[in-house]
Amino acid sequence: MARKAFVDEERCKECGLCITACPKSCISFSSKLNSKGFHPIEIDHEKCIGCGFCIDMCPDTAIELWEVAEA
Ligand code: SF4
Numbered sequence: 001m002a003r004k005a006f007v008d009e010e011r012c013k014e015c016g017l018c019i020t021a022c023p024k025s026c027i028s029f030s031s032k033l034n035s036k037g038f039h040p041i042e043i044d045h046e047k048c049i050g051c052g053f054c055i056d057m058c059p060d061t062a063i064e065l066w067e068v069a070e071a
């Protein structure tokens with residue numbers, strides 16, 4: 001098992017703080033819009049190391065770490 005970050009797209013307000021916090025540069029803005037008109041982030045799970053820095057930075061508690069099976 002490995003820990004990976006997942007976003008609740010509806011909670012994301014496109015502030016970008018998590019992007020600046022990620023040491024693996026694996027977060028970017030999606031091209032789609034959520035129901036509030038923001039571009040939510042998307043996370044490259046191949047690169048994510050589950051450090052949780054993005055979670056600490058998010059003012060809207062939009063990111064959680066989940067246990068996932070190793071690919
Ligand atoms: S858990 Fe760490 S590596 Fe994964 S997206 Fe968040 S900051 Fe980046």
Ligand code: SF4
Pocket residue numbers: 007011012013014015016017018019040041057058059060061062063
């Ligand atoms: S810090 Fe939270 S609200 Fe801001 S872009 Fe990242 S997930 Fe979205």
